[in-house]
Amino acid sequence: MPTPMEIFKLLPKTNCKICGEQTCMSFAFKVITRERKLEDCKPLFDEEKYKKQLEELINLLEPLEKATETGLIVEEDLCTGCANCVVVCPVHASEDPYGMGSGKGPTIENPILLIENGVVKVINMLLCRRYGKERILCVACRENCPTDAIRFLEE
Amino acid sequence: MLIQATCAGCACLCDDIVVEKNGEFKVKNACRRGAGIFLNYLEGRAKPSINGETSSLEEAIERASEIIADSKKLAVYGMDTITLEAQKLAIKIAEKTDAFIDDCSSFCLGNFVEACLRGEIPTTTLDYVRDNAYVIIYWGANPVHSSPRHMSRYSYFPRGKNRQRGYEEDRFLVVIDVRKDHTSKIVKKNEVFIEPESDAELIDSFVKIMEGKAAKYSGEVAGILREIKKGDAVVFGGLGLRYGLEGDFKKFYNLLRKLNEFSKVYFIPAGFHSNMRGFNESLFEKTGYVNRYSFGEQTSRKEFEFSKLLTSSIPDTTLIIGSDPVNSLPFDVSMHLSKINTITIDPRRTFTTEISDVVIPSSISGVENGGTMVRSDGVKIKLNSVFENKFDDTYILERILERI
Numbered sequence: 051m052p053t054p055m056e057i058f059k060l061l062p063k064t065n066c067k068i069c070g071e072q073t074c075m076s077f078a079f080k081v082i083t084r085e086r087k088l089e090d091c092k093p094l095f096d097e098e099k100y101k102k103q104l105e106e107l108i109n110l111l112e113p114l115e116k117a118t119e120t121g122l123i124v125e126e127d128l129c130t131g132c133a134n135c136v137v138v139c140p141v142h143a144s145e146d147p148y149g150m151g152s153g154k155g156p157t158i159e160n161p162i163l164l165i166e167n168g169v170v171k172v173i174n175m176l177l178c179r180r181y182g183k184e185r186i187l188c189v190a191c192r193e194n195c196p197t198d199a200i201r202f203l204e205e
Numbered sequence: 206m207l208i209q210a211t212c213a214g215c216a217c218l219c220d221d222i223v224v225e226k227n228g229e230f231k232v233k234n235a236c237r238r239g240a241g242i243f244l245n246y247l248e249g250r251a252k253p254s255i256n257g258e259t260s261s262l263e264e265a266i267e268r269a270s271e272i273i274a275d276s277k278k279l280a281v282y283g284m285d286t287i288t289l290e291a292q293k294l295a296i297k298i299a300e301k302t303d304a305f306i307d308d309c310s311s312f313c314l315g316n317f318v319e320a321c322l323r324g325e326i327p328t329t330t331l332d333y334v335r336d337n338a339y340v341i342i343y344w345g346a347n348p349v350h351s352s353p354r355h356m357s358r359y360s361y362f363p364r365g366k367n368r369q370r371g372y373e374e375d376r377f378l379v380v381i382d383v384r385k386d387h388t389s390k391i392v393k394k395n396e397v398f399i400e401p402e403s404d405a406e407l408i409d410s411f412v413k414i415m416e417g418k419a420a421k422y423s424g425e426v427a428g429i430l431r432e433i434k435k436g437d438a439v440v441f442g443g444l445g446l447r448y449g450l451e452g453d454f455k456k457f458y459n460l461l462r463k464l465n466e467f468s469k470v471y472f473i474p475a476g477f478h479s480n481m482r483g484f485n486e487s488l489f490e491k492t493g494y495v496n497r498y499s500f501g502e503q504t505s506r507k508e509f510e511f512s513k514l515l516t517s518s519i520p521d522t523t524l525i526i527g528s529d530p531v532n533s534l535p536f537d538v539s540m541h542l543s544k545i546n547t548i549t550i551d552p553r554r555t556f557t558t559e560i561s562d563v564v565i566p567s568s569i570s571g572v573e574n575g576g577t578m579v580r581s582d583g584v585k586i587k588l589n590s591v592f593e594n595k596f597d598d599t600y601i602l603e604r605i606l607e608r609i
């Protein structure tokens with residue numbers, strides 16, 4: 051994951067506030083926490099002289115793009131589809147005790163994770179405990195993945 | 206349209222697979238290996254052929270029947286991925302021709318299945334494990350590779366009737382293996398990983414600690430025994446254990462019996478082909494043996510193991526069903542296949558179909574034909590067909606049986 055400093059170094063550093071932030075540094079922070087998008091920094095895109103920096107920034111932020119809003123990233127290539135993550139998820143266990151909580155496929159409409167075509171898919175992160183205002187730092191799915199296919203953005 | 210299916214990718218026989226056929230072809234709940242069987246079912250399919258020349262299916266069946274009828278010593282091999290119904294027909298063919306019959310269980314987990322069938326060791330079902338077992342021991346088994354959903358569906362992770370609080374409180378995991386692998390990676394807090402130099406030594410440690418003596422692995426073993434006292438335990442034994450025992454199965458079975466004086470400890474073999482246990486059970490029912498059987502001599506012997514028969518040039522013809530010995534056996538063994546009549550029935554092109562005199566393509570069990578298979582714990586599971594293909598193993602074997 052890129053650090054705010056690495057992002058900052060590639061920004062225009064003019065503190066022009068067009069993005070809605072007071073400083074480029076605070077903008078850099080918010081890009082990582084996903085409260086701002088790179089596109090909000092208009093000068094970066096409009097002015098030719100930032101072209102190279104922009105390219106570098108896009109590369110740097112690529113992993114961020116893959117992450118869901120809970121900061122959960124799945125490396126599909128590593129995933130074996132074992133469903134450990136699906137079964138251990140405490141939300142699944144309480145919402146679907148006889149389906150996913152008991153080791154089987156989901157019997158509820160919109161689980162957080164499910165196994166499709168042999169790999170895990172994140173389909174409803176709204177239910178994830180890492181999401182929203184009262185979030186808690188649950189790591190159950192990541193901790194029980196045998197192949198390290200799950201990562202969290204901030205770790 | 207959603208179709209309920211059973212995956213025949215391994216002996217877990219997961220029966221909660223959902224296949225979406227309309228529009229985009231999707232497979233839900235199956236692991237990567239299982240999903241691949243459905244998604245790629247049309248790839249690499251075998252075609253009927255005789256001496257390398259394409260033929261019709263009927264011609265190939267006809268030619269195979271002639272060769273079998275003319276053969277003096279037939280060896281029937283494979284059958285671990287076909288249905289019980291087809292296995293029974295293959296056994297009939299072997300019986301009718303006084304043939305040898307064997308499957309890969311003779312170098313896989315046949316001994317363990319046999320001990321379960323003979324009642325030599327206490328065993329149970331995976332459903333019982335999910336509902337009740339507290340201590341889950343994987344010994345020389347690597348479910349992450351051999352049966353990817355084993356842990357999430359039946360053992361450590363799912364909640365069960367009397368194990369409602371989940372793995373963190375209601376299960377205790379033990380992984381015994383010669384090296385750290387993906388399965389042992391999951392072993393963290395509240396769990397034990399043992400990397401024994403020899404399985405025999407570890408077994409001795411268990412016995413000694415139970416007798417109150419000092420032993421090599423006393424720390425780990427005493428801890429495990431403490432947990433076993435708290436609730437039912439199950440040992441999943443895999444290929445690593447089978448070979449680690451170096452032929453001394455008794456030693457391990459004695460340990461299991463001794464552990465049962467102490468608490469409830471069950472054994473279930475883990476990590477093999479979808480219906481290997483079905484083959485063992487069918488042959489056992491018929492002959493009292495699980496593999497390496499000769500209908501000619503009416504007994505089972507080590508020398509009747511398929512690879513040993515080949516190297517001693519005993520059979521003049523082999524009928525291989527749903528197995529790829531050219532790929533799985535050492536070359537100096539499988540090269541003998543090129544010297545005898547080889548008939549192969551398989552849904553896909555394999556190394557073995559490539560060198561066979563007659564190739565008869567069949568359908569893929571669980572994808573194109575239904576039937577029954579036996580899960581690793583001995584429970585019969587029904588398969589469904591998702592796509593239609595009436596030329597399955599049963600059809601082919603019935604035709605051959607009629608003609609010999």
Ligand code: SF4
Nearest residue numbers: 065066067069074091
């Ligand atoms: S718009 Fe860009 S240059 Fe202006 S303050 Fe924001 S980040 Fe800095």
Ligand code: SF4
Nearest residue numbers: 139178179188190191
């Ligand atoms: S972080 Fe926790 S709540 Fe979110 S998906 Fe993973 S296990 Fe479920």
Ligand code: SF4
Nearest residue numbers: 129130132133135195
């Ligand atoms: S636990 Fe890991 S390997 Fe298993 S399904 Fe989840 S992401 Fe894939």
Ligand code: SF4
Nearest residue numbers: 212214215219239354
């Ligand atoms: S664990 Fe075995 S039976 Fe279950 S989906 Fe995977 S390959 Fe198929």
